[in-house]
Amino acid sequence: MTQFEKPELVCPAGTPASLRTAVDAGADAVYCGFKGPTNARNFSGLNFTKAELSESVKYAHDRDAIVLAAINSFPTAGRTDLWKNSVDDAVELGLDAVIIADIGMAQYVAREHPDQRLHLSVQAGASSPEAINYYVEQFGVKRVVLPRILTVAEIKRVHDAIDCEIEAFVFGNIGMMAEGRCSLTNYVTGVSTNMDGVCSPASHVEYEPDENENLTTRLGEFAIDCISCGETAGYPTICKGRYDTAIKKNYYAFEEPISLNLTRLLPDLIKAGVTALKIEGRQRSRAYIRSVVSSFREAIDAYAAGDEPDISQLIALTEGGKETEGAFKSKTWR
Amino acid sequence: MRYEGRIDLSMTKKTHRGQPRIFRDPKAGPISRALPLFPLQPVLRRIVRHVAKIHPELFERLETGAFKTFLIDAKGIPFLLVLKPDPNSPTLVARSRHDEIQYDVLVSGKFSTLLQMIDSKSDSDALFFNRNILISGDTEAILLLRNALDDMDTTLADDVATAFGPLAKPMRASINLANRITGARA
Numbered sequence: 475m476t477q478f479e480k481p482e483l484v485c486p487a488g489t490p491a492s493l494r495t496a497v498d499a500g501a502d503a504v505y506c507g508f509k510g511p512t513n514a515r516n517f518s519g520l521n522f523t524k525a526e527l528s529e530s531v532k533y534a535h536d537r538d539a540i541v542l543a544a545i546n547s548f549p550t551a552g553r554t555d556l557w558k559n560s561v562d563d564a565v566e567l568g569l570d571a572v573i574i575a576d577i578g579m580a581q582y583v584a585r586e587h588p589d590q591r592l593h594l595s596v597q598a599g600a601s602s603p604e605a606i607n608y609y610v611e612q613f614g615v616k617r618v619v620l621p622r623i624l625t626v627a628e629i630k631r632v633h634d635a636i637d638c639e640i641e642a643f644v645f646g647n648i649g650m651m652a653e654g655r656c657s658l659t660n661y662v663t664g665v666s667t668n669m670d671g672v673c674s675p676a677s678h679v680e681y682e683p684d685e686n687e688n689l690t691t692r693l694g695e696f697a698i699d700c701i702s703c704g705e706t707a708g709y710p711t712i713c714k715g716r717y718d719t720a721i722k723k724n725y726y727a728f729e730e731p732i733s734l735n736l737t738r739l740l741p742d743l744i745k746a747g748v749t750a751l752k753i754e755g756r757q758r759s760r761a762y763i764r765s766v767v768s769s770f771r772e773a774i775d776a777y778a779a780g781d782e783p784d785i786s787q788l789i790a791l792t793e794g795g796k797e798t799e800g801a802f803k804s805k806t807w808r
Numbered sequence: 809m810r811y812e813g814r815i816d817l818s819m820t821k822k823t824h825r826g827q828p829r830i831f832r833d834p835k836a837g838p839i840s841r842a843l844p845l846f847p848l849q850p851v852l853r854r855i856v857r858h859v860a861k862i863h864p865e866l867f868e869r870l871e872t873g874a875f876k877t878f879l880i881d882a883k884g885i886p887f888l889l890v891l892k893p894d895p896n897s898p899t900l901v902a903r904s905r906h907d908e909i910q911y912d913v914l915v916s917g918k919f920s921t922l923l924q925m926i927d928s929k930s931d932s933d934a935l936f937f938n939r940n941i942l943i944s945g946d947t948e949a950i951l952l953l954r955n956a957l958d959d960m961d962t963t964l965a966d967d968v969a970t971a972f973g974p975l976a977k978p979m980r981a982s983i984n985l986a987n988r989i990t991g992a993r994a
């Protein structure tokens with residue numbers, strides 16, 4: 475088996491209890507956001523107050539884990555103070571890095587907090603050396619979270635041409651659209667994934683079971699799927715719905731409910747120059763965090779020791795009970 | 809589903825909040841009618857008040873979900889549970905399956921599945937993806953409740969056990985046993 479330097483395992487947390495769970499399960503780093511629209515997982519009942527984040531940072535630091543603040547949605551005109559205040563709070567609380575997507579926020583961090591470590595969010599959609607190097611040169615970005623659209627070979631080429639670390643998603647939800655550019659939810663609900671931080675807000679989602687437990691999923695006025703009894707389900711996002719189109723009836727026109735799982739590609743990713751492996755899922759429960767984080771901890775440790783990890787339990791946590799290596803393996807995956 | 813042409817933006821801002829529904833169980837059997845529920849009510853009252861007392865922070869994360877009615881339909885159990893987590897007077901009561909019950913959110917699944925969920929052993933999204941639990945009604949309210957409960961350091965099952973004071977240990981052991989027995993079938 476391949477042996478390598480252990481990469482940083484970056485894990486999600488939507489609540490303080492999830493953060494503690496992630497740290498206890500072996501996370502090297504945990505990323506989380508403040509309550510409100512400043513981060514891309516602004517779901518009901520999720521995220522941290524300033525006081526909660528302060529305690530959480532202490533918990534993580536006491537156990538040699540670091541905490542990254544996701545302030546990675548795009549401020550709209552007239553609301554930039556909310557994002558700036560979040561950056562100021564993150565710096566004050568001693569967050570180990572701030573993850574931003576908006577170019578104005580990158581400038582704000584660089585100007586007001588030049589010593590603060592800055593990461594470029596996947597939401598920035600920077601996938602070329604030119605784009606990434608621009609952020610590195612202008613704002614001192616230390617790490618880029620790559621969009622999930624590159625093959626491992628392409629990641630290697632990007633790595634060789636940039637002057638910062640690479641963080642890559644290895645598990646969790648995967649959408650089809652260019653990161654940070656999708657307006658499907660906005661179109662249907664009036665709420666923006668990129669500016670309000672929430673795709674398919676729960677307030678607009680409705681599940682309608684019939685007497686045979688077939689389930690119709692609605693977003694706003696629109697039925698986006700009808701799941702037969704016994705069929706697996708996915709997130710209620712437009713990109714994972716089934717539609718009748720001119721070419722085909724009742725099919726996943728964009729993408730089927732499926733999760734990214736790159737466990738088998740971990741050695742290749744490390745060889746390609748990936749420094750940090752990221753797990754998606756700030757909206758998931760502590761049970762998910764415990765299970766996925768400990769599985770990846772074991773997988774990384776096993777690979778590093780030259781052993782083959784057992785990853786069989788991860789399939790139970792995937793969307794629709796299905797997994798993919800997505801574009802990382804091949805551009806023909808969809 | 810069936811996307812039938814261009815979406816008319818004037819129609820698109822509908823939310824699903826604030827539309828209470830009525831539950832009727834057409835399959836309610838005779839046991840459910842005959843079962844006396846009054847011995848259960850003080851036990852349930854004790855559980856919900858205990859959880860509210862030891863986890864006041866729960867209500868902050870619950871936000872508007874605190875004022876919703878959650879109907880819990882554990883399949884195979886001859887009664888239903890109705891939870892109103894109002895911080896001023898939280899209630900959990902058992903209701904007959906023959907009753908018509910007004911609710912905001914309905915959560916249903918096998919007893920074993922729901923037990924694993926409140927014991928933080930299973931991820932609720934995965935249970936939903938795999939169709940082990942069914943949710944209908946106010947999706948935002950159930951998400952608020954799920955996230956509020958998930959942020960507790962103890963599990964709800966732990967708290968149910970400690971509600972029984974000196975009987976906490978045997979109660980916890982019974983929950984573990986039930987989890988082991990039913991978990992295999994979940």
Ligand code: SF4
Nearest residue numbers: 649650651656673713
């Ligand atoms: S609709 Fe799909 S691709 Fe678009 S933001 Fe939501 S999850 Fe991502």
